[in-house]
Amino acid sequence: MYRDYVTIRSGTTTFQSTSLVSDRLLSAPQDYDDWLRHLKERIRTAQVRAALAVNQELLLLYWQIGRSILEQQQQEGWGTKVIERLAKDLRKEFPNIKGFSRSNLGYMKAFAEAYPDEAIVQRSVGKLPWRHNLALIDKLKTQEQRLWYAEKTVENGWSRDILVYQIESNLFQRQGGAITNFDRTLPQAQSDLANQLVKDPYSFEFLPLQENAQERELEQSLVTHIRDFLMELGVGFSFVGSQYYLEVDGEAYYLDLLFYHLKLRCFIVIDLKMGEFQPEYSGKMNFYVSAVDDLLRHSTDNPTIGLILCKSKSKTKAEYALRNLNTPIAVTTHRLPKALKENLPTVEQLEIEMNAAITELAEQAEQKSDTSDK
Structure with a gap:
């Protein structure tokens, strides 16, 4: 191993110290770490x-x-x-x-x-x-x-x-199927991307919901299974919070779910409903979107988007509700777990059961009448 000898004089005494040349060679020059990082990236890129x-x-x-x-x-x-x-x-x-x-x-x-x-x-x-x-x-x-x-x-x-x-989960059929006013309320580039990202319906079949689940339980279950929820929402969604607190004119308001989308560069407010879409939901969402724009949105962010998720929707009602609103809102549906849907009787099943019950009551009444006559 090579040695570099350095002579140090102090008064009448001479000291001789040594240092390893190899140590000098091993010491990293300025900007070495950045250079090494760049080379590693090039190697990984070449490997890919x-x-x-x-x-x-x-x-x-x-x-x-x-x-x-x-x-x-x-x-x-x-x-x-x-x-x-x-x-x-x-x-x-x-x-x-x-x-x-x-x-x-x-x-x-x-x-x-x-x-x-x-x-x-x-x-x-x-x-x-x-x-x-x-x-x-x-x-x-x-x-x-x-x-x-x-x-x-x-x-x-x-x-x-x-x-x-x-x-x-039929993503191809579900992609871009929501009712929105994006074409009128967003710049074209953002409108096209937003329309592509919104699905109809959203599949929540990964949730362990009970038959009588309410909106709050749906929200809590989505937060608990946030990884699956984010995968269903799609790439780019970043979770901000549930029951997100906003104060407007001294009153407290809570957003069901708040996200930030990294590609759209904007906040997305989600309002969950267990029933069919009602026109008044759009007014409430308009309020939420406006509040987020004023209280949370940064000057470099794009306009906030509202997403109303319902169990079902009437296309005509949804289109009327969004027609004259100036805030970007989408109305779409969610698909609940199969087990839950199987437990909920359809209208036809209820009619059959009611008719069967009526027939059974009539037969029982007739039997009683025959018995009393005897």
């Missing part, structure tokens, strides 16, 4: 790009194999047994490569059938792992929906389980 490139190349290979199987079956009239034979031959030739099972070759054929144009593999589906693509093939029938869910998965970083959940 390399993984994506390998994945895309693999999916392209799978598509080409599937397309070749289709062509041989269509042009040469080969049967389904050729897939079993091909699986054996490929595994024999490439024993260290996984993915050439009979079932996986069948999926490659389905993959090529689902996307006849090879260029599509270069899009969002090519950025997803193979198992994600299998879920898209198994659970969806149209290319439009497959591509939509694939794009959302890439955008939001969904795991396969989350992707399956979103498909099974």
